[in-house]
Amino acid sequence: MKVLITGGSGFIGSHCVDAFAAAGHDVIVFDCVAPLHTKAGDHVIGELLDPAAVDKAVTRSDFVVHAGGLLGTHETVLMPEEVVRTNVLGTLNVLQATTRHGRGLINISKPNVWLNPYSISKDTSEKLCFMYVDEFDARVIAVKLYNVYGPRQKYSRVRKAIPTWIVEALNCRPIEIFGSGVATVDLIHVRDVARGILAIVEKFETCRLRRTVEIANDVYCGFPKHNEQILELGSGKSITVKESVEALASALDIPVEVRHLPMRRGEIDGTRLCADMTRITALTGFRLDIDLMEGLRETVGYYKAKLAEAADGVL
Numbered sequence: 001m002k003v004l005i006t007g008g009s010g011f012i013g014s015h016c017v018d019a020f021a022a023a024g025h026d027v028i029v030f031d032c033v034a035p036l037h038t039k040a041g042d043h044v045i046g047e048l049l050d051p052a053a054v055d056k057a058v059t060r061s062d063f064v065v066h067a068g069g070l071l072g073t074h075e076t077v078l079m080p081e082e083v084v085r086t087n088v089l090g091t092l093n094v095l096q097a098t099t100r101h102g103r104g105l106i107n108i109s110k111p112n113v114w115l116n117p118y119s120i121s122k123d124t125s126e127k128l129c130f131m132y133v134d135e136f137d138a139r140v141i142a143v144k145l146y147n148v149y150g151p152r153q154k155y156s157r158v159r160k161a162i163p164t165w166i167v168e169a170l171n172c173r174p175i176e177i178f179g180s181g182v183a184t185v186d187l188i189h190v191r192d193v194a195r196g197i198l199a200i201v202e203k204f205e206t207c208r209l210r211r212t213v214e215i216a217n218d219v220y221c222g223f224p225k226h227n228e229q230i231l232e233l234g235s236g237k238s239i240t241v242k243e244s245v246e247a248l249a250s251a252l253d254i255p256v257e258v259r260h261l262p263m264r265r266g267e268i269d270g271t272r273l274c275a276d277m278t279r280i281t282a283l284t285g286f287r288l289d290i291d292l293m294e295g296l297r298e299t300v301g302y303y304k305a306k307l308a309e310a311a312d313g314v315l
């Protein structure tokens with residue numbers, strides 16, 4: 001099968017490129033930047049905001065994994081236009097092209113619990129997917145990824161916890177925790193995410209969203225039926241921010257100083273995240289492969305080798 005992966009130069013997209021290529025699929029990458037991490041696949045430099053370019057790439061494929069877009073929580077508070085344009089209109093271009101040509105689409109989203117432009121844009125894109133299923137019989141799977149970590153995650157601009165903590169600790173600077181540290185996250189290694197997405201694609205017809213008369217009502221009434229059709233992909237285990245730092249300190253095997261700071265804009269203290277893996281397990285049989293400590297040690301090794309690039313702001 002030919003799979004188009006938007007955002008295939010990025011962290012999650014590039015691991016999907018490797019996983020799909022290794023499984024024997026023909027991969028086409030669609031990204032506005034050149035490949036950074038893998039030589040697998042056929043690369044198209046393209047802009048999600050260019051409907052003709054997206055349409056052309058979609059016609060070359062049998063299905064699409066949409067992992068392209070802009071990330072960030074507090075970083076996006078002062079740039080709502082750019083984030084909404086890329087994530088909402090960009091996703092709309094992908095959704096319209098896949099619907100027009102009858103191609104399957106996996107839309108990658110996240111738990112949208114915070115009020116910042118990133119979360120709002122992801123939530124809106126997810127709802128557009130439901131609307132396209134309801135109105136136009138679009139062939140879509142909605143996947144919510146939890147806290148993804150592992151090699152290739154960007155360190156600069158978007159301050160994702162794991163790369164930031166590792167680089168700071170390796171530079172003998174304190175690890176900063178925003179808020180009390182009691183919030184929980186659900187950490188999943190990026191190669192498990194790529195395997196999970198592959199497992200979902202292989203059961204496309206089983207996993208796809210169904211048209212339901214309840215969707216429209218549910219969107220305005222707490223949308224339980226709407227959520228029931230979403231596939232959540234994490235580890236299924238919650239860990240507090242404090243415990244994650246302790247696990248990381250053990251993987252780093254160096255003394256780590258922790259500093260508590262107030263929450264940042266666009267984030268809320270005490271959020272509790274934990275993926276419900278019931279649906280993905282039942283529909284695809286997917287099981288995680290990578291233990292947290294093993295994954296963290298590998299990730300520490302990756303950033304140790306790239307410390308100079310982190311200092312230069314290119315990582």
Ligand SMILES: NC(=O)c1ccc[n+]([C@@H]2O[C@H](COP(=O)([O-])OP(=O)(O)OC[C@H]3O[C@@H](n4cnc5c(N)ncnc54)[C@H](O)[C@@H]3O)[C@@H](O)[C@H]2O)c1
Pocket residue numbers: 006007008009010011012013030031032033046047048049066067068069070071086090108109110111122144145146147148149154
């Ligand atoms: N990283 C996480 O923990 C996490 C968690 C949940 C969901 N997600 C979702 O997974 C997806 C991938 O995230 P990631 O962590 O790999 O991010 P990333 O920044 O590493 O990758 C995003 C890619 O999209 C490309 N891109 C951005 N704007 C574009 C545009 N206008 N046109 C074409 N390409 C464009 C970028 O060049 C980049 O390669 C996103 O949808 C994100 O919301 C990520």
